[in-house]
Amino acid sequence: MVTENDLEKLRSLQEIIYEKIGLEKSIQEIPKLLGTQEELLNRLKKTFIEKNQDYEKVKLEDSDLRNKLMEAETSREKSEKNMDVINTQREYEALDKEIRDASEREQQYRKDLQNRADILSDLDKQIKQQGSLIEQQEKELEERRKKIEAEIADKQKQIDSLRKKENKLTENLDSEVVFKFERIIKNKMGIGIVAIKGNVCMGCHMILPVQFANEVRVGEEFIFCPYCSRILYFEESSEGEEDFFNTEDTGSLSDLDETEDDEYEEEEEEEEKVNIDYEE
Numbered sequence: 001m002v003t004e005n006d007l008e009k010l011r012s013l014q015e016i017i018y019e020k021i022g023l024e025k026s027i028q029e030i031p032k033l034l035g036t037q038e039e040l041l042n043r044l045k046k047t048f049i050e051k052n053q054d055y056e057k058v059k060l061e062d063s064d065l066r067n068k069l070m071e072a073e074t075s076r077e078k079s080e081k082n083m084d085v086i087n088t089q090r091e092y093e094a095l096d097k098e099i100r101d102a103s104e105r106e107q108q109y110r111k112d113l114q115n116r117a118d119i120l121s122d123l124d125k126q127i128k129q130q131g132s133l134i135e136q137q138e139k140e141l142e143e144r145r146k147k148i149e150a151e152i153a154d155k156q157k158q159i160d161s162l163r164k165k166e167n168k169l170t171e172n173l174d175s176e177v178v179f180k181f182e183r184i185i186k187n188k189m190g191i192g193i194v195a196i197k198g199n200v201c202m203g204c205h206m207i208l209p210v211q212f213a214n215e216v217r218v219g220e221e222f223i224f225c226p227y228c229s230r231i232l233y234f235e236e237s238s239e240g241e242e243d244f245f246n247t248e249d250t251g252s253l254s255d256l257d258e259t260e261d262d263e264y265e266e267e268e269e270e271e272e273k274v275n276i277d278y279e280e
Contacts, residue, residue, distance in 0.1 A: 002219040006173070007233050010181065010193045013169045017182050018190035020162045023155045030148050037144065041137045048130040055123045062116040069109040076102035177222050177231075184229050194225075195235035202235075204228035 079098040086092050170178045185192040194203035199213035206227040216223050217234035225232050 002222055009169050010231060013166060014185060014192050016162050016166050017185045020159055021186055023159050027152055027155050030152060034145060034148055037141055041141060044130060044134050044137060048134060051123055051127045051130060055120065055127060058116055058119050062113060065109050065113050065116065069106060072102045072105040072109060181231060188230060193231040196232045197235050201225045201228060201232065203230040
């Protein structure tokens, strides 16, 4: 027999389970916030590595340009020295072209070196900024991780405390009923037990067969709404129904369609009678 004490236990249990579910969900959501910050840090580190790779690449280019500049200078100087030992106009023109070509290469290499120097300076600034930002982010992440761990531990303590209360309330309740009840609360926004007024479920507002409502009122066992699955208990409506409903002309949930069919057939028979009388 379901007593008022049992119903009160379920109401208290409902609050405990709903609070516990909220805490568990919160614990699951907390790492997602940390994950966002970790993702940002990983992107910064990736960019930092790429900038360093770019820096090393430009340094190699700079070194290669310096070697080429040195070769061009050496070639020019050699050609200029050979100017003193030439004997013909043709030799003079050939050496003069070599000197001009070497000088042009020198000028281009110096421009390229200046460009590389600007790039290296810019990359160096970016790398230092990225390194400083990464260090700051790692520090903040570590502090936040510690706060989150403390927050999770605190919430876990609250859950453990609620479980103790839950176990105490469910000592004398059917384990299957408790299992279903908890699933209902998860799926029904924290409401697992509702009143039935007359023959209307106050959870889903569906009209139930009168016989079913009487079974809820008698309260021999826990009864679940066939529509919203919540546990039902009887409560007098504001109009004040009779203690028990007349069940002689009502069926169960499975008889709803048959009842409608019978009523439809009776209406057809009455219409046929009216038509016959009218013709006579």
